[in-house]
Amino acid sequence: MRNWLYLHTRAVSRALARLARQPFGTLLSALVMGIALTLPAGGMILLDHASTLARGVSGKPEISLFLNDDASPAQTDAIRQNLQAEAQIEGIRFVPRDVALKQLENNGLGDVLGGIAANPLPDAFVVTLKGDDPALFDTLSTKMRNWAGIAHVQIDSAWVKRLAALLELVRVTIWVLSVLLGLALAIVTFNTIRLQILTQENEIEVSRLLGATDRFIRRPFYWFGTLQGVLGGLIAVGAVWAGFHVLSAPIAKVGETWGMPVAPVSLNGIEGLAIVAAAAALGWLGTAISVRRYLTM
Amino acid sequence: MIVFDRVTKRYPGGYTALDGVNLRIAPGELVVLSGHSGAGKSTLFKLIPAIVRPTTGTVMLNDQDVSRLPKRAIPYLRRNIGLVLQESRLLFDRSVYDNILLPLIINGQPPSEAARRVSAALDRVGLSGREKEFPAGLSGGEQQRVAIARAFVNRPSILIADEPTAHLDPVYASEIAELFKSFNSAGVTVLVATHDTSLFRHWSPRRIALDHGRLMEQ
Numbered sequence: 001m002r003n004w005l006y007l008h009t010r011a012v013s014r015a016l017a018r019l020a021r022q023p024f025g026t027l028l029s030a031l032v033m034g035i036a037l038t039l040p041a042g043g044m045i046l047l048d049h050a051s052t053l054a055r056g057v058s059g060k061p062e063i064s065l066f067l068n069d070d071a072s073p074a075q076t077d078a079i080r081q082n083l084q085a086e087a088q089i090e091g092i093r094f095v096p097r098d099v100a101l102k103q104l105e106n107n108g109l110g111d112v113l114g115g116i117a118a119n120p121l122p123d124a125f126v127v128t129l130k131g132d133d134p135a136l137f138d139t140l141s142t143k144m145r146n147w148a149g150i151a152h153v154q155i156d157s158a159w160v161k162r163l164a165a166l167l168e169l170v171r172v173t174i175w176v177l178s179v180l181l182g183l184a185l186a187i188v189t190f191n192t193i194r195l196q197i198l199t200q201e202n203e204i205e206v207s208r209l210l211g212a213t214d215r216f217i218r219r220p221f222y223w224f225g226t227l228q229g230v231l232g233g234l235i236a237v238g239a240v241w242a243g244f245h246v247l248s249a250p251i252a253k254v255g256e257t258w259g260m261p262v263a264p265v266s267l268n269g270i271e272g273l274a275i276v277a278a279a280a281a282l283g284w285l286g287t288a289i290s291v292r293r294y295l296t297m
Numbered sequence: 298m299i300v301f302d303r304v305t306k307r308y309p310g311g312y313t314a315l316d317g318v319n320l321r322i323a324p325g326e327l328v329v330l331s332g333h334s335g336a337g338k339s340t341l342f343k344l345i346p347a348i349v350r351p352t353t354g355t356v357m358l359n360d361q362d363v364s365r366l367p368k369r370a371i372p373y374l375r376r377n378i379g380l381v382l383q384e385s386r387l388l389f390d391r392s393v394y395d396n397i398l399l400p401l402i403i404n405g406q407p408p409s410e411a412a413r414r415v416s417a418a419l420d421r422v423g424l425s426g427r428e429k430e431f432p433a434g435l436s437g438g439e440q441q442r443v444a445i446a447r448a449f450v451n452r453p454s455i456l457i458a459d460e461p462t463a464h465l466d467p468v469y470a471s472e473i474a475e476l477f478k479s480f481n482s483a484g485v486t487v488l489v490a491t492h493d494t495s496l497f498r499h500w501s502p503r504r505i506a507l508d509h510g511r512l513m514e515q
């Protein structure tokens with residue numbers, strides 16, 4: 001165990017010495033890795049925030065039933081009874097047209113409606129369901145459309161679905177991007193290690209003649225690639241942090257226009273650590289491939 | 298005990314470097330190998346640490362068939378053999394001290410013991426006080442002595458030196474010969490290839506020679 005530790009300590013110090021021997025090359029590789037990592041890492045964290053936000057906004061999905069302008073009180077009562085008879089419906093709320101208009105005015109849309117003499121809004125029922133199975137929404141809304149006095153049935157979860165679909169698209173895009181850029185990083189490391197192996201051919205061969213095992217020879221290269229990944233990861237963390245710092249105000253403005261208070265996006269310790277760990281893993285992977293290819297007896 | 302049994306080495310391209318070599322070397326022997334350039338001396342030596350594998354025949358070292366040793370066992374074989382190759386193969390990017398330290402690290406010696414052994418080896422080859430210098434700043438003879446220190450610092454039971462005095466003037470050459478003789482006196486099996494047949498004359502070593510890949514006792 002002590003010997004194992006000693007061998008690794010030596011390998012780390014050799015790897016650090018090699019990194020330090022060419023500070024410019026090291027910095028350049030780390031910058032390439034860092035910049036390439038910034039986009040997917042920042043994107044993932046932003047997406048995470050957006051998803052949380054979307055969940056918070058959506059609440060319980062609702063169905064709105066807008067009545068015909070000329071619906072009679074008897075029809076309205078019949079609809080209410082039908083709704084009460086549905087086992088899957090949890091809550092029923094009647095929103096008279098006057099109340100609906102007030103709500104709009106309170107939301108600051110009074111100006112838009114100010115010019116219209118008559119209230120254009122219909123009476124409506126807003127119901128919440130016990131589950132959130134989309135199929136349930138569809139069967140219920142189809143049924144409701146056939147009731148007398150109903151002008152229009154609207155599933156209010158639709159925009160939430162659209163938002164979720166949009167977020168899903170962004171999420172998949174970011175993942176594809178991450179995989180591609182991750183691959184690029186592994187290739188960058190692969191090539192760095194390949195060059196390292198070439199420049200250290202003599203040392204490798206001498207070590208072999210002196211009885212070094214493959215593991216002994218490979219160890220400093222693994223550390224080299226992994227440490228370079230860590231450096232790249234640290235640069236990415238810095239870039240993401242700075243990026244969020246700059247983007248915070250514009251994001252808050254966008255949120256404001258949607259009537260959502262958006263807390264400033266930032267990067268927590270775990271996310272930072274995850275970025276560095278991912279970069280280190282990619283460095284390790286690139287090294288592993290390079291070493292397997294170029295460092296076998 | 299080193300035993301070559303009808304060893305032939307044909308390099309890719311068809312050149313026969315060794316041709317049916319039979320040889321037995323007992324533990325503690327001092328063997329001087331001579332022969333013209335291209336006779337196969339280096340090839341013969343490289344068969345023992347499995348740097349080169351025979352085309353036919355077997356090479357045994359202490360009852361172990363090194364000519365058919367699996368790859369993963371080769372490093373452990375080499376740790377017991379001190380090698381001074383024709384090209385001294387020092388590492389020019391590190392100090393004399395670190396050059397001599399390398400086999401000890403490879404062998405997993407604890408740092409304190411390794412430091413002790415490097416100092417002793419430096420002393421033995423007359424380079425005490427020069428450990429911080431880099432090989433490029435040393436003369437050819439000094440570089441050769443670093444290579445020799447590196448070869449025996451692990452206390453191998455066999456020391457193989459391929460023309461260790463090739464680039465040295467006669468005074469340095471006989472110093473190095475004395476060094477090998479002293480290892481041999483301590484019980485180490487020593488094999489030296491050299492063109493300079495007068496080198497070990499004081500100690501009447503066993504002399505063998507290669508001629509176009511064929512071995513002869515002298």
Ligand SMILES: Nc1ncnc2c1ncn2[C@@H]1O[C@H](COP(=O)(O)OP(=O)(O)OP(=O)(O)O)[C@@H](O)[C@H]1O
Nearest residue numbers: 308309312314332333334335336337338339340341
């Ligand atoms: N790796 C190789 N591939 C092909 N031929 C080789 C190789 N190594 C050696 N030879 C050939 O094998 C023959 C013997 O070479 P070797 O190096 O064993 O001779 P040597 O006696 O050590 O010569 P010298 O005194 O010049 O060092 C030479 O003709 C050489 O050209």
Ligand SMILES: [Mg+2]
Nearest residue numbers: 338339383459
């Ligand atoms: Mg030779």
